[in-house]
Amino acid sequence: MTRLTSAGRDTLTYPDRGATARQPLPGGYNHLNHRARIGHGRAAFEAAGAAVTTFHAHRASGMLVRAGYGAVRPGARVEVGIGLGPLAITVPCRVIWTAYGPARTGFAYGTLSGHPESGEESFVVDLDADGAVWFTVTAFSRPACWYTRLAGPVVPFLQLRYARRLTRRLRRLANAA
Numbered sequence: 326m327t328r329l330t331s332a333g334r335d336t337l338t339y340p341d342r343g344a345t346a347r348q349p350l351p352g353g354y355n356h357l358n359h360r361a362r363i364g365h366g367r368a369a370f371e372a373a374g375a376a377v378t379t380f381h382a383h384r385a386s387g388m389l390v391r392a393g394y395g396a397v398r399p400g401a402r403v404e405v406g407i408g409l410g411p412l413a414i415t416v417p418c419r420v421i422w423t424a425y426g427p428a429r430t431g432f433a434y435g436t437l438s439g440h441p442e443s444g445e446e447s448f449v450v451d452l453d454a455d456g457a458v459w460f461t462v463t464a465f466s467r468p469a470c471w472y473t474r475l476a477g478p479v480v481p482f483l484q485l486r487y488a489r490r491l492t493r494r495l496r497r498l499a500n501a502a
Contacts, residue, residue, distance in 0.1 A: 335402065337419065338436045338443040338469055345433045345447035345463045346422055354444055354465035355481045359488040363450075363460045364499040370452040373460065373499035374430030377448050378423070385494040386487070389413060397432045399423055416440045428452040431461075436469065442480065443469040448491070460495050462488040 341351040350356050363373055376382040378397050380390040389406035397403075397420050406415030418434035431449030436442055444466030451459045464484060468474040 335417070335419065336438045338438055338440060339445065341445070341465070342435060343421055343433070343445075344465060345445045350463070350465045354467045355484075357446075357462060357464040357466075357481065357484050357488060359463075359485060359492070360459055360461040361489075361492045361496075362457055363492065363496040364458040365456050366458070367452065367456075369458045369499040370428075370430070370450060372501070373450040373458060373495055374425075376495060376498045377431055377450055377460075378425075382448075382491055382495045382498060385498065386491045389415060391415065396425070397423055402437075403434055416442075421445060422447075424449065433463075436466070441468070441470045441473045442466040450495075458499060460492050462491065 344351050363369070376385070379395065380392055383390050383405065391404040393401055399420050399422055401420045403418045403420060404415040405418060406413050408414055417437040417439050419437055421433045421435045423432045424430055429449060429451050431447060433445050433447035435445040444464060446462065446464035446466070449461045451461065453459065466484070468480065473480055
């Protein structure tokens with residue numbers, strides 16, 4: 326896998342740390358708010374929450390993920406990538422916050438130096454009082470290098486497309502429980 330990072334480059338590339346946990350999202354970024362119902366009941370919630378916080382859902386969506394074993398925790402470094410073999414590209418992130426509650430499970434990661442975007446993205450599973458299980462992807466980002474600036478509106482389009490793909494995979498994982 327090609328790395329876009331090197332040791333010692335673990336600096337967040339944006340000042341709005343933790344902003345995906347609150348509204349409104351900060352200005353000056355592209356925003357993504359994707360929410361979809363993925364199942365019903367405690368078992369679906371627990372399966373979806375575990376799939377999100379262990380990166381199983383990301384991997385099932387075709388992403389390459391390098392992270393510690395077990396559930397995510399604040400401060401953990403994560404590398405997320407796409408591609409195969411020598412054509413794979415990974416980008417660095419750091420887990421900013423986590424949620425492990427009876428009706429909400431998830432986390433957010435922020436971009437580190439070497440990432441082609443600058444911003445934060447959260448992945449949250451919620452269990453409503455009526456038993457509905459929802460998955461929400463919230464993000465704010467802006468280009469951090471020449472090729473993402475050149476790509477313009479293609480990057481937000483691809484982010485939404487990925488959020489929808491992740492939702493479909495997570496729905497299958499939640500309903501297999």
